[in-house]
Amino acid sequence: MTEIRLHQGDITLMSVDAIVNAANSSLLGGGGVDGAIHRRGGPEILAACRALRASHYGRGLATGQAVATTAGRLKAGHVIHTVGPVWYPEEDRSELLASCHRESLRVAAELGARTVAFPAISTGVYGWPLDDAARIALRTVTEHAGPPLETVWFVLFDAYAYAEFAAVHRK
Template identity: 60%
Template sequence: MTGIDVVRGDITAQPVDAIVNAANSSLLGGGGVDGAIHRAGGPAILHECRMLRETTLPSGLEAGAAVATTAGDLPARWVIHTVGPVHSAREDRTEILRNCYTRSLRLADFLGARSIAFPLISSGAYGWPLDDAVTQQVSAIRGTDTAVESVTLVAFSADILDLTRRALG
């Protein structure tokens, strides 16, 4: 991997080969990053997600897994959907969170993507503490052997941007 960069902005506007969607297991849209990607990408993304649900994923996408669809009207070529775990104080779900990043990168390799943009997975409605979510994101990406040349971490807020810059050192 050539490099990891962090920007504050809108993941739907990133000029990369693939953007990662912090999806819900239904793959049919929702709030946060998921809703923004479905709205900006148009109906082609939802159509392919529905086809996945009707064929290979009738029960939805499990947490930590990744699947790709078209990016529709987005500047990217693909959307890689991954489902983050809901944070739990009683159960360590760190490996599931890390799998979101590693499996997304492996899928990007399979697709031939050379650039990818990630949101911070599980840090919104799924309640993962921001500092640990950033630590897991950076560590998982740095620890993955990938042909992806450029990773952009898209921070939704100034707090996430600062935490990510510190984690990248």
């Protein structure tokens, strides 16, 4: 059984087999977690993303999908890029957010990853409410994580995000 653990801190400092990046569809860097991963990981990640854009992902990565690259200078082995949905209160896009987690787990398993770290996908500039994102993320990982994954981390940047995930995780 895969263990799910929470950690408050900087995902770019995690020593894991794969870090999940809350990327934008261009795969070419951005703000928030995406920008932090690109900055700390160095130009190797951007070069790998550009290569993806030049080959299979000419139009970018679709929302809910995932793809892996090198982790560059990060302590991780790989970065799994996934594009979370923008939250719209008048439209249920929960399945797209769940897909980000399922697809990232699938890619991690294909890589043979035993440890993976997720951020709180879509909760930054994309506006997804933390409590709902935590519910979707934790449920999806609980239902879909399996061998070879041994530990899935949710790395939450601040105390508020950690508290929201912890409240859902305790249930």
